[in-house]
Amino acid sequence: MQKIVFIIVLFLFQGITGQEIVILDEEDHQPIPNVMVYNWDKSRTTLSDFDGKCDLSRFDQGERITFSHIGYQNFRSTKAHMLRKGKLYLALNAEQLDEVVMSISKWEQQKKDIPQKIALINAKTIDFTAPQTSADLLQNSGKVFVQKSQLGGGSPMIRGFATNRLLLTVDGVRMNNAIFRGGNIQNVISIDPFSIKSTEVIFGPGSVIYGSDAIGGVMNFYTNNPQFSKTDSLNFSGKGNYRYSSANNENTFHLDFNLGKKEWAFLSSVTYNEFADLKMGSHGPSSYLRNSYVVTENGQDELRENQNSQKQLPSGYDQINLMQKVVFKPNNNWNVNLSAYYSETSDYSRYDRLIRPSKDGLGLRSAEWFYGPQKWFMGNLQFYKNGKGKFYDGLKISTAYQKFEESRNDRGFQDPIRYMTKENVDAISTNIDFENKRIGNLRLYYGGEYVFNKIGSIGNEYNVEILALSPSASRYPDNSTWQTLAGYISGELSAKPNFTFLSGLRYSHVWIDAVFDQTFYTFPFNDADLSTGALTGSIGFSWFPKADLQLTVNGSTGFRAPNIDDVGKIFDSEPGSVVVPNPELEPEYAYNLEVGIQKNFNDKLMLKGAAFYTYLVDAMVRRDFQFNGSNEIDYNGELSNVQAIQNAAKAYVYGFEFGLDAFLTESLSVNSNLTLTNGIEEEQDGTDTPGRHVAPTFGDFHLIWKKQKLKTDLFVNFNGEISYDDMAMSEKTKEYIYAVDADGNPYSPSWYTLNLRSQYQFSHALKVTANLENITDQRYRSYSSGIVAPGINLILGVGYTF
Structure with missing residues (x-):
């Protein structure tokens, strides 16, 4: 009798386990949790678990069922067919409108x-x-x-x-x-x-x-966040990566690992990058070549011919990044996250300053110009609380401390003096944010922020011949402070299932306190004491007149309050010009309107477009200035034209952005983007000049093929031309970074690159990437860039998950 019972139980157990399938992502074969499975009238439903496993036992054998998940295309089949396959691979939607942001x-x-x-x-x-x-x-x-x-x-x-x-x-x-x-x-x-x-x-x-x-x-x-264990045992996982790039002989190593219990989780991450000097392409303007460079031997600067003029000497550097996170989740309502981040580079050259020609045009202006290590540390403690509160349904409190450190070091050709400035910023911030969704279809978000920055800045002159260090003017007023206090409220109203209305307001107040050192320069003022406020707002809606058509309209304002860099900097902005402090600055304000449209054609073709217009008033721009009644001052041994940041212009920017996603077959798709922007700065005397940071027309076109474990992407990147007449005044003075047109004027030529990416997933654990960029070896320099982009570039990568 006991044997018969055992056989029956075993039969039933096999029958139950034989009703399971596994649901996986089509691209990376990762399990997809919370896939909803239902029959035609949704009288029977089930969900996949954390491991993607789904029990179909509640459905009849020949019953047609649907698999549905936000972000993935729906899939329909019979239960019998799915059980024979055992696995289901879901594909991403053409456009994931239900993505969470x-x-x-x-x-x-x-x-x-x-x-x-x-x-x-x-x-x-x-x-x-x-x-x-x-x-x-x-x-x-x-x-x-x-x-x-x-x-x-x-x-x-x-x-x-x-x-x-x-x-x-x-x-x-x-x-x-x-x-x-x-x-x-x-x-x-x-x-x-x-x-x-x-x-x-x-x-x-x-x-x-x-x-x-x-x-x-x-x-x-x-x-990335630490992952908790789903069981009582310790969850250990991790990932290792290596990447090589031929254009600059890159060697990158990455390792992270996760330890998780039910209430505690730890994530550690480290990445080390080693970049050698970058090599440019073979086909393009000859003016981009690095024909000569400066070498210092036995204390003497020497201009030396570059044996490989495509190699940009010196441009290489190293970097290390560290991250540690600890998360404590005592229950479903509370989450405490403590995070630490650290990044540090080696010294690295500012390449665009090293290629500036000397005044006579026969040599180079600088023997050395490099940034000292760029360091960044952040410690961040965040508290999250969910559940019904008296004034909120969700609460976030974040307190962070950041430390920034950077320095600049430059020395003219055959000049014994190296001018050095070093800056650091201690930044403290506290944010408190609330979510309240108790008022019908209205969701409210509100909160406050406080930020405090303290700036340390010193200057020195170092004589490389006699190895002597002496103090000099700092870049910023030492011990100056910048702080802001703000409060905001925004709302999201679902007026109808197809119409959502969003609006918000924020008031910010900003204070600056800076005292100027009169040791090296006799300033006509002693300090900068600024106190200013700004009210900003936004209003917009998202409307689906049809299920496959979305229209959006958004109006918003923005502002930028002066910071210490604006009011207190002393710096050579370009050859022969120096920026001096101006404590009389006011905030600049922006008024923006954006209209968007998105059309979905049967989940096979998605077209997207947006038009925008931004008007900026009291724009803070760098313009000619007087210092103690003079148009020129001596700066680092050179008589320089005086400039300052001033509220001297208005500006307007407008443009169009287009996107296309087309799914030609189950394996083949097309993706493309195009951005067109135009912008003008209007001076106080009524003259117009092109905006400095208005990028040329740019975009890309991708042909993507995916099949099981292999994914490839053949694509083109392209940039339009910016002619001399359409170039900002500040860019026209940088002839050394631009090509020369038929009239002998600097301009930014158009360019394109042909590229191929590929990735093969050997197993759940092992993944290999092989990319070939700039296949035709174009020599190009992106607009306003000092360094020339990589030439033909082979990138190899391997990733292993454990």
Whole structure:
């Protein structure tokens, strides 16, 4: 009798386990949890578990069932057919309108409800494109233009704005500090692309949520989070990566590992990059070649011929990135996250300054010009609480400390004096954000922010002949401070199932306190004491007049308050010109309108378009100035024209952005982006000049083939021309970085590259990448960039998950 019972139980157990299938992602074969499975009238439903396993026992054998998940295409089949296959691979939607974004309100919202354009770059895309730095990560999206003054850099341009008119955040913490400059900035390279889970780029003003600087856009980088164990045992996992790039003999090593229990989880990550000198392409303007460079031997500077004029000497550098996260989750309502990030580069040359010709045009102006190590540390403690509160349904509290360190070192050819400045910023920030969704179809988001920056700045002169160090003028007023206090409220109203309305307001107040040292320069003022406020707002809607058609309209304002770089900097902005402090600055304001349209043709073709217009008043721009009644002063031994940042212009920028996604077959798809931008700065005397950070027309076209474990991407990147007449005045003085037109004037030529990416998944654990970029070996320099882009470039990568 017992034997019969055992046989029956065993039969039933086999019958149950034989009813399971596994649901996996078509691209990376990762399990997909929470796939909803239902019959025709949804009278029977089930969900896949964390491991992608799904029990179909509640359905009849011949019953037709549907598999549905946000972000994936629906799949329909019979139960019997699925059980024979055992596995189901789901494909991503043509356009994931139901994707969740965090950037607009700092809380999860569906992308389809957002009236602003947002570009999402997920971990799969980052892994496939294999960017060297996070600047390359943005550029690879095809939607963000990136300028580079040197190999160790990358300054994004979005909708005609750049540098301190764009905002960077890491895990919700503001990275912009009080010395972010109007010139090109390189801080984005401090963010390790191997640690990034996703990146969200907001196009247009984001001042309602993020305050000052968010005029042209916001770039939010979200890093990987520790994973908890689903059982009582310890969960251990990790990943190792290696990447090689032939254009600069890159060697990159990455390792991360995760330890997880039910309530505790730890994630450690380390990446080391070694970049040698970058080699440019063979076909392009000869003026880009590096024909000579300076070598210092026995204390003497010598101009030496470059044996390989395509090699950009010196441009290489090293970098290390570290990240440690600890998460404690005592229950489903509370989550405490402690994170630490550290990035440090070696010294690296500012290449565009090293190729400046001397005054007589026969040699080079500088013997050396390099940045000291760029260091960034952030410690971030975040508390999350879910559940019904008296005034909220969700609460986030974030307190962060950041330390920035950078230095500049330059010495003229055969000049014994090396001029050195060193800066550091201590930044403290506290954010408190609430979500409340209790008022019918209205969701409210509100909160406050406080940021405090303290700047340390010193200057020195070092005599390389007698090895003597002496003090000199600092770049910024030492011990100056910048702080802001703000509060905001925004709302999302689902007026109808197909119509969502969003609006918000923010008030920010900014204080600057800086005392100027009179030791080296006799300033006509003693300090800069600024106190100013700004009210910004946004209003917009997302409307689906048909299920396959989306229309969006968004109006918003943004502002940028002066920072320490604006009011207190002393710096040679270009050969023969020096920027001096101006404590009389006022904030600049932007008014923006954006209209978007998106059409889905049977999940086979998706067309997207957006038009935008931004008007900037009281624009802070660098213009000629007087210092103590004089147009010229002596700076580092050279008589230089005086300039200062002034509220001297108005500006307007407008343009169009287009996108296309086409799924030709199950394996073959097409993706393309195109951005056209125009911008004008209007001077006080009524004259117009082209905007400095208005990128040329740029875009890409991708032909993507995916089959089982292999993915390939044959694509073209292209940039339009910027003629001499359409070039900003500040760019026209940099003849040494541009090609020469038929009239002998500098201009930025158009260019294109043909590229091939491929990735093969040998197993769940092992993945190999082989990319060939710039196949035709074009020699090109992106607009406003000092360094020439890589020539033909073989990239090899291997990743192993354990």
